[in-house]
Amino acid sequence: MSDILLVITNLPDSASAQQLARHIIEQRAAACVNQLAPCTSTYRWQEKIETSSEVPLLIKTTTDAYPVLEALILALHPYELPEIIAVPVSAGLPAYLNWVSQETNSCKE
Numbered sequence: 376m377s378d379i380l381l382v383i384t385n386l387p388d389s390a391s392a393q394q395l396a397r398h399i400i401e402q403r404a405a406a407c408v409n410q411l412a413p414c415t416s417t418y419r420w421q422e423k424i425e426t427s428s429e430v431p432l433l434i435k436t437t438t439d440a441y442p443v444l445e446a447l448i449l450a451l452h453p454y455e456l457p458e459i460i461a462v463p464v465s466a467g468l469p470a471y472l473n474w475v476s477q478e479t480n481s482c483k484e
Contacts, residue, residue: 379463379464380461380463381435381461382405382460383431383433383459383462384431384432384457385430385431386432386453387427387428387453389410393410402443402482403480405435405436405440406436406475406478408432411431412430413430414431439479440479443482
């Protein structure tokens with residue numbers, strides 16, 4: 376079984392978040408994508424403090440599928456510099472983690 380990752384990214388609206396989530400699943404780059412409720416993000420960008428509404432995605436994938444997932448996010452994300460953070464999953468329900476691994480098994484670079 377591949378190591379499991381939780382990947383986080385944010386998009387500017389629900390439509391773009393849903394489109395990206397669907398494409399990720401169609402390509403088997405992840406087993407599941409959770410689209411969360413919009414949130415407010417505050418950050419510094421190009422020397423200005425910005426505040427914007429964003430839609431977070433929580434993406435369950437494997438280290439083997441991660442390169443494909445990252446490439447998909449970079450290709451389809453509307454931001455110049457999208458947030459892409461991968462957090463290793465150190466524990467979880469074995470049957471669920473196995474399912475994530477199986478669902479991404481046919482993901483090819």
